[in-house]
Amino acid sequence: MSNNLLKLGFTLALAFGVTQAQAETRITYKSAKSASSYYQMGVQIAEAIKAGSDGEMIVTVEESQGSVQNVMEAKARGGDYVFTTPPVLVSLAQGGKAMFEGKGDPKFDEIRALFPIPSLTMHFVMSKKSGVTDFAGMEGKTILLGKGSFGATEGEKYLKQFGLEGKIDLAEVELSNAVAALKNGQIDGFVTAGSWPAPNVIEAAASSDVHVLSLNDDQIAQTKRAKLVIPAGTYAGQEEDIATTSLPVAAFTTTAMDDDTAYTLTKTFWEQKAGMGEDAPWWNGVDQALMANITGKLHPGAVRYYKEAGIELTDAQQ
Template identity: 75%
Template sequence: MFTSALRLSLLAVAGIALTLPASAETRITYKSAKSSSSYYQMGVQIAEAMKAGTNGDIIVTVEESQGSVQNVMETRARGADYVFTTPPALVGLAQSGKAMFEGKTSPKFADIRALFPIPSLTMHFVMSKESEVNDFTDLEGTTLLLGKGSFGAREGTKYLKLFGLEGKVKLAEVELSNAVPALKNGQIDGFVTAGSWPAPNVIEAAASTDVNVLSLTDEQIAKTKRAKIVIPAGTYAGQETAITTTSLPVVAYTTTAMDDDTAYQLTKTFWETKAKMSETARWWDGVDQGLMGTITGKIHPGAVRYYEEAGFTLTDAQQ
Protein backbone atom coordinates (compact mmCIF):
# COMPACT_ATOMS: atom_id res chain seq x y z
CA MET A 1 0.00 0.00 0.00
CA PHE A 2 2.85 2.34 0.90
CA THR A 3 4.56 1.53 -2.39
CA SER A 4 1.41 2.31 -4.36
CA ALA A 5 0.93 5.61 -2.55
CA LEU A 6 4.54 6.59 -3.15
CA ARG A 7 4.21 5.68 -6.81
CA LEU A 8 1.11 7.85 -7.13
CA SER A 9 2.87 10.76 -5.43
CA LEU A 10 5.85 10.52 -7.76
CA LEU A 11 3.56 10.40 -10.78
CA ALA A 12 1.72 13.48 -9.51
CA VAL A 13 5.01 15.39 -9.05
CA ALA A 14 6.12 14.33 -12.52
CA GLY A 15 2.84 15.54 -13.96
CA ILE A 16 3.28 18.95 -12.33
CA ALA A 17 6.83 19.19 -13.63
CA LEU A 18 5.67 18.46 -17.15
CA THR A 19 3.22 21.35 -17.01
CA LEU A 20 5.86 23.90 -15.92
CA PRO A 21 7.40 26.00 -18.71
CA ALA A 22 10.91 25.05 -19.69
CA SER A 23 13.68 27.57 -19.17
CA ALA A 24 14.20 28.85 -22.72
CA GLU A 25 17.76 30.05 -23.23
CA THR A 26 18.19 31.86 -26.53
CA ARG A 27 21.68 31.96 -28.04
CA ILE A 28 22.65 34.77 -30.39
CA THR A 29 25.77 35.27 -32.51
CA TYR A 30 26.83 38.93 -32.72
CA LYS A 31 29.19 39.70 -35.61
CA SER A 32 30.97 42.96 -35.01
CA ALA A 33 34.48 43.98 -36.08
CA LYS A 34 38.16 43.22 -35.55
CA SER A 35 38.97 42.23 -31.98
CA SER A 36 41.27 45.25 -31.64
CA SER A 37 38.50 47.74 -32.46
CA SER A 38 36.18 49.70 -30.23
CA TYR A 39 33.21 48.12 -32.05
CA TYR A 40 34.28 44.66 -30.93
CA GLN A 41 34.44 46.00 -27.37
CA MET A 42 30.93 47.38 -27.82
CA GLY A 43 29.80 43.91 -28.84
CA VAL A 44 31.25 42.47 -25.65
CA GLN A 45 29.42 45.11 -23.63
CA ILE A 46 26.16 44.33 -25.42
CA ALA A 47 26.65 40.61 -24.72
CA GLU A 48 27.15 41.31 -21.01
CA ALA A 49 24.15 43.64 -20.95
CA MET A 50 21.91 41.07 -22.64
CA LYS A 51 22.87 38.36 -20.16
CA ALA A 52 22.31 40.62 -17.16
CA GLY A 53 19.19 42.31 -18.54
CA THR A 54 17.42 39.04 -19.36
CA ASN A 55 18.64 37.06 -16.34
CA GLY A 56 20.55 34.75 -18.63
CA ASP A 57 17.65 34.06 -20.99
CA ILE A 58 19.63 35.54 -23.89
CA ILE A 59 23.28 34.57 -24.30
CA VAL A 60 25.25 36.49 -26.91
CA THR A 61 28.51 35.22 -28.41
CA VAL A 62 30.63 37.91 -30.06
CA GLU A 63 32.41 36.96 -33.28
CA GLU A 64 35.33 38.85 -34.78
CA SER A 65 34.81 40.22 -38.28
CA GLN A 66 36.97 41.69 -41.01
CA GLY A 67 34.42 44.39 -41.68
CA SER A 68 30.88 45.44 -42.46
CA VAL A 69 30.80 44.00 -45.98
CA GLN A 70 31.63 40.54 -44.62
CA ASN A 71 28.92 40.94 -41.99
CA VAL A 72 26.28 41.62 -44.64
CA MET A 73 27.51 38.85 -46.94
CA GLU A 74 27.18 36.26 -44.18
CA THR A 75 23.42 36.73 -44.01
CA ARG A 76 23.32 34.41 -47.02
CA ALA A 77 24.40 31.45 -44.89
CA ARG A 78 23.30 32.41 -41.38
CA GLY A 79 20.10 31.57 -39.55
CA ALA A 80 17.70 33.06 -37.03
CA ASP A 81 20.37 33.61 -34.36
CA TYR A 82 22.49 36.03 -36.41
CA VAL A 83 22.94 39.70 -35.42
CA PHE A 84 25.51 41.90 -37.14
CA THR A 85 26.58 45.52 -37.41
CA THR A 86 26.97 47.61 -40.54
CA PRO A 87 26.22 51.11 -41.87
CA PRO A 88 22.66 51.32 -43.29
CA ALA A 89 24.08 52.42 -46.65
CA LEU A 90 25.73 49.01 -47.12
CA VAL A 91 22.41 47.24 -46.59
CA GLY A 92 20.90 49.39 -49.32
CA LEU A 93 23.76 48.54 -51.68
CA ALA A 94 23.42 44.83 -50.93
CA GLN A 95 19.69 44.86 -51.56
CA SER A 96 20.15 46.68 -54.87
CA GLY A 97 23.20 44.61 -55.94
CA LYS A 98 25.44 47.66 -56.38
CA ALA A 99 29.11 48.52 -55.73
CA MET A 100 30.89 45.78 -53.77
CA PHE A 101 27.76 43.60 -53.96
CA GLU A 102 27.50 43.62 -57.75
CA GLY A 103 27.22 40.02 -58.96
CA LYS A 104 26.94 38.77 -55.38
CA THR A 105 23.26 39.34 -54.73
CA SER A 106 21.11 37.02 -52.67
CA PRO A 107 17.36 36.87 -51.94
CA LYS A 108 18.30 36.84 -48.24
CA PHE A 109 19.54 40.42 -48.47
CA ALA A 110 15.90 41.48 -48.82
CA ASP A 111 15.20 39.90 -45.44
CA ILE A 112 17.65 42.12 -43.51
CA ARG A 113 15.93 44.10 -40.75
CA ALA A 114 17.26 46.67 -38.27
CA LEU A 115 17.16 46.30 -34.49
CA PHE A 116 18.82 49.37 -32.93
CA PRO A 117 21.51 51.99 -33.66
CA ILE A 118 24.95 51.81 -32.05
CA PRO A 119 27.61 54.57 -31.84
CA SER A 120 28.34 56.18 -35.20
CA LEU A 121 31.74 56.42 -36.88
CA THR A 122 32.45 60.08 -36.15
CA MET A 123 35.05 62.19 -37.96
CA HIS A 124 37.60 64.07 -35.84
CA PHE A 125 40.08 66.58 -37.26
CA VAL A 126 42.40 67.06 -34.28
CA MET A 127 44.86 69.98 -34.50
CA SER A 128 47.46 71.22 -32.04
CA LYS A 129 46.73 74.65 -30.58
CA GLU A 130 50.24 75.70 -31.69
CA SER A 131 49.22 75.19 -35.32
CA GLU A 132 46.64 77.97 -34.89
CA VAL A 133 44.22 76.07 -37.11
CA ASN A 134 40.65 76.92 -36.17
CA ASP A 135 38.80 75.84 -39.31
CA PHE A 136 39.45 74.15 -42.64
CA THR A 137 40.54 77.37 -44.34
CA ASP A 138 43.57 77.39 -42.02
CA LEU A 139 44.77 73.91 -43.02
CA GLU A 140 46.81 75.01 -46.04
CA GLY A 141 50.52 74.52 -45.41
CA THR A 142 50.07 72.23 -42.40
CA THR A 143 51.24 68.64 -41.91
CA LEU A 144 48.38 66.23 -41.38
CA LEU A 145 48.30 62.54 -40.49
CA LEU A 146 45.50 60.61 -42.20
CA GLY A 147 46.68 57.04 -41.63
CA LYS A 148 46.17 54.33 -44.23
CA GLY A 149 43.33 52.09 -45.34
CA SER A 150 40.81 53.12 -42.69
CA PHE A 151 37.43 54.77 -43.09
CA GLY A 152 38.86 57.88 -41.43
CA ALA A 153 41.75 58.01 -43.91
CA ARG A 154 39.42 57.67 -46.89
CA GLU A 155 37.04 60.31 -45.56
CA GLY A 156 39.89 62.66 -44.68
CA THR A 157 41.28 62.41 -48.19
CA LYS A 158 37.81 63.04 -49.63
CA TYR A 159 37.28 66.14 -47.47
CA LEU A 160 40.62 67.66 -48.49
CA LYS A 161 39.54 67.32 -52.14
CA LEU A 162 36.04 68.66 -51.48
CA PHE A 163 37.33 71.72 -49.64
CA GLY A 164 40.02 72.61 -52.20
CA LEU A 165 42.96 71.48 -50.08
CA GLU A 166 44.32 68.64 -52.20
CA GLY A 167 48.07 69.14 -52.66
CA LYS A 168 48.02 72.07 -50.22
CA VAL A 169 48.41 69.93 -47.09
CA LYS A 170 51.47 67.78 -46.43
CA LEU A 171 50.48 64.22 -45.55
CA ALA A 172 52.67 62.64 -42.88
CA GLU A 173 54.03 59.13 -43.42
CA VAL A 174 53.27 58.03 -39.86
CA GLU A 175 50.99 55.26 -38.62
CA LEU A 176 47.79 56.48 -36.97
CA SER A 177 48.73 54.54 -33.84
CA ASN A 178 51.60 57.03 -33.42
CA ALA A 179 49.43 60.11 -33.90
CA VAL A 180 49.46 61.34 -30.31
CA PRO A 181 53.25 61.25 -29.75
CA ALA A 182 53.78 62.72 -33.24
CA LEU A 183 51.44 65.58 -32.35
CA LYS A 184 53.14 66.17 -28.99
CA ASN A 185 56.65 66.35 -30.45
CA GLY A 186 55.61 68.65 -33.29
CA GLN A 187 56.18 66.10 -36.05
CA ILE A 188 52.62 66.79 -37.28
CA ASP A 189 50.17 69.66 -36.87
CA GLY A 190 47.18 67.41 -36.61
CA PHE A 191 45.60 64.05 -37.34
CA VAL A 192 42.34 62.67 -38.65
CA THR A 193 40.55 59.81 -36.96
CA ALA A 194 37.09 58.24 -37.15
CA GLY A 195 35.41 56.25 -34.43
CA SER A 196 32.74 56.40 -31.81
CA TRP A 197 32.91 59.50 -29.65
CA PRO A 198 34.54 60.12 -27.31
CA ALA A 199 37.41 58.62 -29.32
CA PRO A 200 40.18 57.12 -27.12
CA ASN A 201 43.04 58.63 -29.16
CA VAL A 202 41.42 62.07 -29.08
CA ILE A 203 40.96 61.78 -25.30
CA GLU A 204 44.65 60.91 -25.02
CA ALA A 205 45.72 63.79 -27.26
CA ALA A 206 43.57 66.35 -25.43
CA ALA A 207 44.82 65.14 -22.04
CA SER A 208 48.49 65.37 -23.00
CA THR A 209 48.64 68.55 -25.09
CA ASP A 210 46.43 71.49 -26.09
CA VAL A 211 44.32 70.56 -29.11
CA ASN A 212 41.52 71.98 -31.17
CA VAL A 213 38.98 69.63 -32.80
CA LEU A 214 37.64 71.31 -35.92
CA SER A 215 33.97 71.87 -36.65
CA LEU A 216 32.41 71.73 -40.10
CA THR A 217 29.90 74.25 -41.39
CA ASP A 218 26.50 73.08 -42.60
CA GLU A 219 27.63 73.83 -46.17
CA GLN A 220 30.72 71.64 -45.75
CA ILE A 221 28.66 68.83 -44.23
CA ALA A 222 26.26 68.98 -47.17
CA LYS A 223 29.22 68.54 -49.56
CA THR A 224 30.38 65.40 -47.73
CA LYS A 225 26.92 63.80 -48.02
CA ARG A 226 27.37 62.39 -44.53
CA ALA A 227 25.14 62.70 -41.47
CA LYS A 228 25.61 65.69 -39.20
CA ILE A 229 26.54 64.95 -35.60
CA VAL A 230 27.25 67.23 -32.63
CA ILE A 231 29.78 66.28 -29.96
CA PRO A 232 28.80 68.13 -26.75
CA ALA A 233 31.08 70.70 -25.15
CA GLY A 234 33.33 69.23 -22.49
CA THR A 235 33.62 65.83 -24.15
CA TYR A 236 37.39 66.37 -24.49
CA ALA A 237 39.75 68.27 -22.21
CA GLY A 238 39.84 71.96 -23.08
CA GLN A 239 36.82 71.71 -25.40
CA GLU A 240 34.60 74.58 -24.33
CA THR A 241 32.16 74.53 -27.25
CA ALA A 242 30.30 71.80 -29.11
CA ILE A 243 31.94 70.21 -32.16
CA THR A 244 29.85 69.91 -35.31
CA THR A 245 31.16 67.19 -37.58
CA THR A 246 30.10 64.27 -39.77
CA SER A 247 29.39 60.65 -39.07
CA LEU A 248 28.64 57.33 -40.68
CA PRO A 249 25.72 55.71 -38.83
CA VAL A 250 26.12 52.09 -37.69
CA VAL A 251 23.19 49.83 -36.84
CA ALA A 252 22.69 46.35 -35.39
CA TYR A 253 20.75 44.16 -37.82
CA THR A 254 19.26 40.70 -38.05
CA THR A 255 16.92 39.08 -40.61
CA THR A 256 13.27 38.09 -40.75
CA ALA A 257 14.39 34.58 -39.80
CA MET A 258 14.60 35.77 -36.20
CA ASP A 259 11.30 35.40 -34.35
CA ASP A 260 9.48 38.51 -33.17
CA ASP A 261 9.80 37.78 -29.45
CA THR A 262 13.58 37.48 -29.63
CA ALA A 263 13.93 40.68 -31.68
CA TYR A 264 11.63 42.44 -29.20
CA GLN A 265 13.66 41.27 -26.19
CA LEU A 266 17.00 42.18 -27.78
CA THR A 267 15.81 45.68 -28.63
CA LYS A 268 14.07 46.28 -25.31
CA THR A 269 17.08 45.09 -23.30
CA PHE A 270 19.48 47.21 -25.34
CA TRP A 271 17.63 50.44 -24.67
CA GLU A 272 16.91 49.62 -21.04
CA THR A 273 20.56 48.82 -20.27
CA LYS A 274 22.18 51.56 -22.40
CA ALA A 275 22.46 53.97 -19.47
CA LYS A 276 24.23 51.29 -17.43
CA MET A 277 26.67 50.66 -20.29
CA SER A 278 27.35 54.41 -20.47
CA GLU A 279 28.71 54.33 -16.93
CA THR A 280 31.75 52.39 -18.11
CA ALA A 281 31.94 53.48 -21.76
CA ARG A 282 30.88 57.02 -22.65
CA TRP A 283 30.43 56.25 -26.34
CA TRP A 284 26.95 54.97 -25.47
CA ASP A 285 26.03 58.57 -24.57
CA GLY A 286 26.06 59.25 -28.30
CA VAL A 287 23.16 56.83 -28.88
CA ASP A 288 19.70 58.32 -28.40
CA GLN A 289 16.35 58.46 -30.16
CA GLY A 290 17.79 60.98 -32.60
CA LEU A 291 19.83 58.21 -34.23
CA MET A 292 16.68 56.31 -35.16
CA GLY A 293 16.39 58.56 -38.20
CA THR A 294 19.64 57.09 -39.57
CA ILE A 295 17.92 53.72 -40.08
CA THR A 296 16.91 54.01 -43.71
CA GLY A 297 15.47 50.52 -44.22
CA LYS A 298 12.92 48.35 -42.48
CA ILE A 299 13.02 47.54 -38.77
CA HIS A 300 12.27 44.02 -37.55
CA PRO A 301 8.58 43.66 -36.52
CA GLY A 302 9.61 42.51 -33.04
CA ALA A 303 11.72 45.64 -32.60
CA VAL A 304 8.87 47.77 -33.99
CA ARG A 305 6.65 46.39 -31.24
CA TYR A 306 9.10 47.66 -28.60
CA TYR A 307 9.46 51.08 -30.25
CA GLU A 308 5.69 51.52 -30.36
CA GLU A 309 5.40 50.57 -26.68
CA ALA A 310 8.23 52.95 -25.75
CA GLY A 311 6.76 55.86 -27.71
CA PHE A 312 9.47 56.11 -30.38
CA THR A 313 8.47 57.82 -33.63
CA LEU A 314 9.08 55.61 -36.66
CA THR A 315 8.72 56.46 -40.35
CA ASP A 316 6.45 54.53 -42.70
CA ALA A 317 9.54 53.24 -44.51
CA GLN A 318 10.91 51.75 -41.29
CA GLN A 319 7.82 49.67 -40.53
Protein backbone atom coordinates in the same frame (compact mmCIF):
# COMPACT_ATOMS: atom_id res chain seq x y z
CA MET B 1 20.21 4.22 -2.81
CA SER B 2 18.22 1.88 -5.10
CA ASN B 3 18.78 1.70 -8.84
CA ASN B 4 15.27 3.07 -9.38
CA LEU B 5 16.02 6.14 -7.25
CA LEU B 6 19.32 6.66 -9.07
CA LYS B 7 17.51 6.43 -12.43
CA LEU B 8 14.85 8.88 -11.22
CA GLY B 9 17.53 11.32 -10.05
CA PHE B 10 19.37 11.06 -13.38
CA THR B 11 16.13 11.57 -15.33
CA LEU B 12 15.21 14.66 -13.28
CA ALA B 13 18.71 16.11 -13.70
CA LEU B 14 18.58 15.48 -17.45
CA ALA B 15 15.12 17.04 -17.71
CA PHE B 16 16.31 20.09 -15.73
CA GLY B 17 19.30 20.46 -18.03
CA VAL B 18 17.09 20.27 -21.11
CA THR B 19 14.72 22.86 -19.63
CA GLN B 20 17.66 25.17 -18.90
CA ALA B 21 18.99 24.75 -22.44
CA GLN B 22 15.56 25.47 -23.90
CA ALA B 23 15.17 28.60 -21.77
CA GLU B 24 18.53 29.99 -22.89
CA THR B 25 18.64 31.86 -26.22
CA ARG B 26 22.05 32.11 -27.85
CA ILE B 27 22.95 34.96 -30.19
CA THR B 28 26.07 35.58 -32.29
CA TYR B 29 26.98 39.26 -32.53
CA LYS B 30 29.43 40.05 -35.34
CA SER B 31 31.00 43.44 -34.97
CA ALA B 32 34.52 44.49 -36.00
CA LYS B 33 38.23 43.81 -35.48
CA SER B 34 39.05 42.87 -31.91
CA ALA B 35 41.23 45.97 -31.39
CA SER B 36 38.45 48.39 -32.38
CA SER B 37 36.03 50.35 -30.22
CA TYR B 38 33.14 48.64 -32.01
CA TYR B 39 34.33 45.25 -30.79
CA GLN B 40 34.41 46.68 -27.26
CA MET B 41 30.84 47.88 -27.78
CA GLY B 42 29.87 44.35 -28.78
CA VAL B 43 31.32 43.00 -25.54
CA GLN B 44 29.41 45.66 -23.58
CA ILE B 45 26.17 44.78 -25.37
CA ALA B 46 26.74 41.07 -24.67
CA GLU B 47 27.20 41.76 -20.95
CA ALA B 48 24.19 44.10 -20.85
CA ILE B 49 21.89 41.63 -22.65
CA LYS B 50 22.93 38.80 -20.31
CA ALA B 51 22.34 40.96 -17.23
CA GLY B 52 19.11 42.47 -18.54
CA SER B 53 17.63 39.07 -19.46
CA ASP B 54 18.73 37.40 -16.21
CA GLY B 55 21.01 35.10 -18.18
CA GLU B 56 18.25 33.84 -20.48
CA MET B 57 19.90 35.43 -23.51
CA ILE B 58 23.60 34.74 -24.12
CA VAL B 59 25.42 36.83 -26.74
CA THR B 60 28.74 35.64 -28.17
CA VAL B 61 30.82 38.38 -29.82
CA GLU B 62 32.52 37.37 -33.05
CA GLU B 63 35.40 39.29 -34.62
CA SER B 64 34.92 40.64 -38.13
CA GLN B 65 37.05 42.20 -40.82
CA GLY B 66 34.47 44.88 -41.44
CA SER B 67 30.91 45.89 -42.25
CA VAL B 68 30.89 44.52 -45.82
CA GLN B 69 31.81 41.05 -44.54
CA ASN B 70 29.08 41.30 -41.92
CA VAL B 71 26.45 42.01 -44.57
CA MET B 72 27.75 39.28 -46.90
CA GLU B 73 27.46 36.66 -44.15
CA ALA B 74 23.76 37.43 -43.71
CA LYS B 75 23.23 35.22 -46.78
CA ALA B 76 24.31 32.07 -44.97
CA ARG B 77 23.62 32.71 -41.28
CA GLY B 78 20.57 31.64 -39.32
CA GLY B 79 18.13 33.27 -36.93
CA ASP B 80 20.75 33.74 -34.22
CA TYR B 81 22.86 36.16 -36.29
CA VAL B 82 23.15 39.84 -35.32
CA PHE B 83 25.66 42.11 -37.04
CA THR B 84 26.62 45.76 -37.22
CA THR B 85 26.92 47.89 -40.34
CA PRO B 86 26.03 51.35 -41.64
CA PRO B 87 22.42 51.27 -42.97
CA VAL B 88 23.68 52.56 -46.33
CA LEU B 89 25.57 49.29 -46.89
CA VAL B 90 22.35 47.31 -46.43
CA SER B 91 20.71 49.49 -49.08
CA LEU B 92 23.65 48.92 -51.45
CA ALA B 93 23.54 45.16 -50.86
CA GLN B 94 19.80 45.03 -51.53
CA GLY B 95 20.31 47.00 -54.73
CA GLY B 96 23.40 45.04 -55.84
CA LYS B 97 25.40 48.26 -56.11
CA ALA B 98 28.98 49.41 -55.44
CA MET B 99 30.95 46.74 -53.54
CA PHE B 100 27.97 44.38 -53.86
CA GLU B 101 27.74 44.61 -57.66
CA GLY B 102 27.46 41.10 -59.07
CA LYS B 103 27.10 39.69 -55.55
CA GLY B 104 23.38 40.28 -55.02
CA ASP B 105 21.28 37.71 -53.22
CA PRO B 106 17.57 37.47 -52.31
CA LYS B 107 18.68 36.90 -48.69
CA PHE B 108 19.78 40.54 -48.52
CA ASP B 109 16.11 41.54 -48.82
CA GLU B 110 15.49 39.74 -45.51
CA ILE B 111 17.88 41.98 -43.51
CA ARG B 112 16.09 43.92 -40.77
CA ALA B 113 17.33 46.53 -38.27
CA LEU B 114 17.09 46.27 -34.48
CA PHE B 115 18.62 49.39 -32.89
CA PRO B 116 21.22 52.13 -33.53
CA ILE B 117 24.69 52.04 -32.01
CA PRO B 118 27.28 54.88 -31.83
CA SER B 119 27.93 56.51 -35.20
CA LEU B 120 31.30 56.64 -36.96
CA THR B 121 32.14 60.26 -36.20
CA MET B 122 34.77 62.31 -38.03
CA HIS B 123 37.40 64.10 -35.93
CA PHE B 124 39.96 66.53 -37.39
CA VAL B 125 42.38 66.97 -34.50
CA MET B 126 44.98 69.76 -34.69
CA SER B 127 47.64 70.74 -32.17
CA LYS B 128 47.09 74.16 -30.60
CA LYS B 129 50.75 74.86 -31.45
CA SER B 130 49.88 74.60 -35.18
CA GLY B 131 47.51 77.56 -34.80
CA VAL B 132 44.97 75.86 -37.08
CA THR B 133 41.33 76.61 -36.19
CA ASP B 134 39.64 75.94 -39.56
CA PHE B 135 40.18 73.85 -42.68
CA ALA B 136 41.80 76.66 -44.67
CA GLY B 137 44.48 76.84 -41.99
CA MET B 138 45.54 73.25 -42.71
CA GLU B 139 47.33 74.33 -45.90
CA GLY B 140 51.05 73.59 -45.63
CA LYS B 141 50.63 71.52 -42.46
CA THR B 142 51.57 67.89 -41.87
CA ILE B 143 48.49 65.73 -41.41
CA LEU B 144 48.15 62.05 -40.57
CA LEU B 145 45.26 60.37 -42.39
CA GLY B 146 46.13 56.73 -41.78
CA LYS B 147 45.44 54.04 -44.36
CA GLY B 148 42.63 51.72 -45.31
CA SER B 149 40.11 52.87 -42.70
CA PHE B 150 36.81 54.68 -43.14
CA GLY B 151 38.35 57.72 -41.46
CA ALA B 152 41.28 57.78 -43.89
CA THR B 153 39.08 57.45 -46.98
CA GLU B 154 36.54 59.97 -45.70
CA GLY B 155 39.24 62.39 -44.56
CA GLU B 156 40.92 62.29 -47.96
CA LYS B 157 37.57 62.99 -49.63
CA TYR B 158 36.90 66.02 -47.40
CA LEU B 159 40.34 67.51 -47.98
CA LYS B 160 39.72 67.28 -51.72
CA GLN B 161 36.22 68.77 -51.42
CA PHE B 162 37.49 71.66 -49.30
CA GLY B 163 40.24 72.59 -51.79
CA LEU B 164 43.19 71.16 -49.86
CA GLU B 165 44.25 68.38 -52.23
CA GLY B 166 48.02 68.61 -52.80
CA LYS B 167 48.27 71.51 -50.35
CA ILE B 168 49.10 69.54 -47.20
CA ASP B 169 51.85 67.09 -46.33
CA LEU B 170 50.53 63.60 -45.61
CA ALA B 171 52.50 61.95 -42.82
CA GLU B 172 53.70 58.37 -43.27
CA VAL B 173 52.83 57.34 -39.72
CA GLU B 174 50.44 54.66 -38.49
CA LEU B 175 47.22 56.01 -36.96
CA SER B 176 48.01 54.04 -33.79
CA ASN B 177 51.00 56.37 -33.30
CA ALA B 178 49.02 59.57 -33.93
CA VAL B 179 48.94 60.85 -30.34
CA ALA B 180 52.69 60.38 -29.81
CA ALA B 181 53.46 61.95 -33.19
CA LEU B 182 51.26 64.95 -32.38
CA LYS B 183 52.85 65.35 -28.96
CA ASN B 184 56.44 65.32 -30.26
CA GLY B 185 55.65 67.70 -33.12
CA GLN B 186 56.13 65.12 -35.89
CA ILE B 187 52.65 66.01 -37.21
CA ASP B 188 50.38 69.05 -36.89
CA GLY B 189 47.18 67.05 -36.79
CA PHE B 190 45.43 63.77 -37.49
CA VAL B 191 42.11 62.56 -38.83
CA THR B 192 40.21 59.77 -37.15
CA ALA B 193 36.72 58.30 -37.28
CA GLY B 194 35.05 56.34 -34.52
CA SER B 195 32.47 56.61 -31.82
CA TRP B 196 32.55 59.73 -29.68
CA PRO B 197 34.12 60.38 -27.29
CA ALA B 198 36.95 58.80 -29.32
CA PRO B 199 39.62 57.17 -27.12
CA ASN B 200 42.54 58.50 -29.19
CA VAL B 201 41.10 62.04 -29.15
CA ILE B 202 40.58 61.84 -25.38
CA GLU B 203 44.22 60.81 -25.05
CA ALA B 204 45.44 63.56 -27.38
CA ALA B 205 43.43 66.25 -25.56
CA ALA B 206 44.63 65.03 -22.17
CA SER B 207 48.31 64.83 -23.09
CA SER B 208 48.68 67.99 -25.19
CA ASP B 209 46.66 71.07 -26.18
CA VAL B 210 44.52 70.30 -29.22
CA HIS B 211 41.76 71.90 -31.26
CA VAL B 212 39.13 69.69 -32.93
CA LEU B 213 37.90 71.45 -36.07
CA SER B 214 34.23 72.19 -36.72
CA LEU B 215 32.65 72.00 -40.15
CA ASN B 216 30.29 74.74 -41.25
CA ASP B 217 26.88 73.92 -42.73
CA ASP B 218 28.09 74.33 -46.35
CA GLN B 219 30.98 71.91 -45.73
CA ILE B 220 28.65 69.37 -44.10
CA ALA B 221 26.30 69.64 -47.09
CA GLN B 222 29.23 68.99 -49.46
CA THR B 223 30.09 65.76 -47.66
CA LYS B 224 26.51 64.43 -47.95
CA ARG B 225 26.88 62.90 -44.49
CA ALA B 226 24.71 63.27 -41.41
CA LYS B 227 25.51 66.24 -39.16
CA LEU B 228 26.55 65.42 -35.61
CA VAL B 229 27.28 67.82 -32.77
CA ILE B 230 29.82 66.84 -30.10
CA PRO B 231 28.85 68.82 -26.99
CA ALA B 232 31.25 71.29 -25.37
CA GLY B 233 33.30 69.71 -22.59
CA THR B 234 33.47 66.27 -24.24
CA TYR B 235 37.24 66.61 -24.60
CA ALA B 236 39.72 68.40 -22.34
CA GLY B 237 39.97 72.08 -23.26
CA GLN B 238 36.94 71.95 -25.58
CA GLU B 239 34.88 75.02 -24.71
CA GLU B 240 32.45 74.98 -27.64
CA ASP B 241 30.31 72.43 -29.47
CA ILE B 242 32.00 70.69 -32.41
CA ALA B 243 29.92 70.37 -35.59
CA THR B 244 31.08 67.40 -37.62
CA THR B 245 29.78 64.55 -39.76
CA SER B 246 28.95 60.97 -39.01
CA LEU B 247 28.12 57.70 -40.69
CA PRO B 248 25.24 56.05 -38.81
CA VAL B 249 25.73 52.45 -37.66
CA ALA B 250 23.08 50.02 -36.44
CA ALA B 251 22.61 46.44 -35.30
CA PHE B 252 20.82 44.22 -37.82
CA THR B 253 19.51 40.68 -38.10
CA THR B 254 17.30 38.92 -40.66
CA THR B 255 13.71 37.74 -40.80
CA ALA B 256 15.05 34.29 -39.81
CA MET B 257 15.14 35.58 -36.22
CA ASP B 258 11.84 35.00 -34.43
CA ASP B 259 9.81 38.01 -33.31
CA ASP B 260 10.10 37.33 -29.58
CA THR B 261 13.90 37.17 -29.71
CA ALA B 262 14.13 40.40 -31.72
CA TYR B 263 11.70 42.07 -29.31
CA THR B 264 13.66 40.99 -26.22
CA LEU B 265 17.01 42.00 -27.74
CA THR B 266 15.75 45.46 -28.69
CA LYS B 267 13.90 46.06 -25.41
CA THR B 268 16.83 44.90 -23.28
CA PHE B 269 19.31 47.04 -25.25
CA TRP B 270 17.35 50.24 -24.62
CA GLU B 271 16.69 49.38 -20.98
CA GLN B 272 20.39 48.72 -20.35
CA LYS B 273 21.75 51.64 -22.41
CA ALA B 274 21.90 54.14 -19.53
CA GLY B 275 23.92 51.68 -17.46
CA MET B 276 26.28 51.10 -20.36
CA GLY B 277 26.72 54.87 -20.67
CA GLU B 278 27.96 55.07 -17.09
CA ASP B 279 30.84 52.75 -17.98
CA ALA B 280 31.47 53.91 -21.56
CA PRO B 281 30.41 57.49 -22.49
CA TRP B 282 30.00 56.69 -26.19
CA TRP B 283 26.62 55.12 -25.37
CA ASN B 284 25.38 58.52 -24.19
CA GLY B 285 25.45 59.68 -27.81
CA VAL B 286 22.83 57.06 -28.71
CA ASP B 287 19.26 58.27 -28.34
CA GLN B 288 15.89 58.04 -30.08
CA ALA B 289 16.96 60.73 -32.57
CA LEU B 290 19.36 58.22 -34.18
CA MET B 291 16.37 56.07 -35.19
CA ALA B 292 15.85 58.47 -38.10
CA ASN B 293 19.18 57.31 -39.56
CA ILE B 294 17.89 53.75 -40.00
CA THR B 295 16.56 54.01 -43.52
CA GLY B 296 15.45 50.40 -44.11
CA LYS B 297 12.94 48.08 -42.50
CA LEU B 298 13.03 47.17 -38.81
CA HIS B 299 12.44 43.62 -37.61
CA PRO B 300 8.76 43.09 -36.66
CA GLY B 301 9.85 42.14 -33.13
CA ALA B 302 11.73 45.44 -32.83
CA VAL B 303 8.74 47.31 -34.26
CA ARG B 304 6.60 45.82 -31.48
CA TYR B 305 8.97 47.23 -28.85
CA TYR B 306 9.14 50.70 -30.42
CA LYS B 307 5.34 50.92 -30.62
CA GLU B 308 5.03 49.87 -26.97
CA ALA B 309 7.66 52.47 -26.01
CA GLY B 310 5.85 55.20 -27.96
CA ILE B 311 8.80 55.76 -30.30
CA GLU B 312 7.61 57.06 -33.66
CA LEU B 313 8.68 55.11 -36.74
CA THR B 314 8.53 56.03 -40.41
CA ASP B 315 6.40 54.06 -42.87
CA ALA B 316 9.61 52.81 -44.52
CA GLN B 317 10.83 51.35 -41.23
CA GLN B 318 7.74 49.21 -40.63
